[in-house]
Amino acid sequence: MTQVSRYHPLLVGLHWLLALMVIAALALGALVLVNIPNSDPMKIDALRQHMTAGVLILTLMLVRLLVRTRTTHPAPASSGNALLNKLAWASHRLFYPLVFGMAGSGIIMALEANLPAVVFGGHGSLPPDFWAFTPRVFHYVFSRMLMALIALHVAGALYHTFFLKDQLLRRMFFGKRVIAAATIPTSPAPNQPSSKVQS
Template identity: 55%
Template sequence: MHLKTPNIDPEKINALRGHMIAGGLILILTLLRIFVRFKTASPNPVTTSNAFLDKVAALVHLLLNLLVLVMAGSGIALALGAELPDIVFGGSGQPLPMNFQDFPARAVHGIVSKLLIALILLHIAGAIYHQVILKDKLMKRMWFGKR
């Protein structure tokens, strides 16, 4: 999410607050998902009968989790470096930095966001491929209850 509101606009703090809360929630849910994934039995991996696609699928799943963690880490690093917790949540009254681009973590945050978008699109394409082309009922397998 690229916030286009200038840092001098008073609404920027509200936008950052929402962005930081959403990012924190995504981090918590991702950590919970990873924990549950390691603590519960997993079904056998789905195969496409194509070794390359099967390897791509495994890599995409790993990278999705890893990049979400890197995204959150870079966001936390940026927030701490720019003293955002005090400004956004603590009401310190300090102005926001003139430009977040001055912080190295911002570059990482921006690059990882683009990589995550690409991986999410690839993941969606894979799900559609399974559902429409292979018709292997993968979506049903991922749902709750009897599979």
């Protein structure tokens, strides 16, 4: 029997790639897109990047979920506090529904606003205001929840690194991951009688 000390290399790569992509997409949406009027031609270019990144993030998250369900994981980490352990367990699993919710609401909004034809086909024009579409509200709420979850995730990593100093982050980096099981001794333990019949 073997144990692993790190996550699967593909899961590690997807974790860091998705972390960068999700943060970049959130920043583009919250800091750039929101400040460009829909009448500005630059809005279409920014939307094209945002929508492309969103579809790619959704695809990679589905791949990550598949890899996660089919690979061996390290033993559950502990913070030494039952409440914090439950919070960590829940927060890790919330990433998937929030990302899927953001992508889904974005796709529905794009279809309602005919964005694929406008952004990728050059046909038509952008609507005056995306807030006229109900999925925009969900897209906004999911984005803020995801930002808060990322902040919580980073805070947890810093807590483990600088306060607990348990090297938890090593689990999400590349390196040797298999720990060989301890060899069980075959000779009798001290002070334990041998099973051999004495003559």
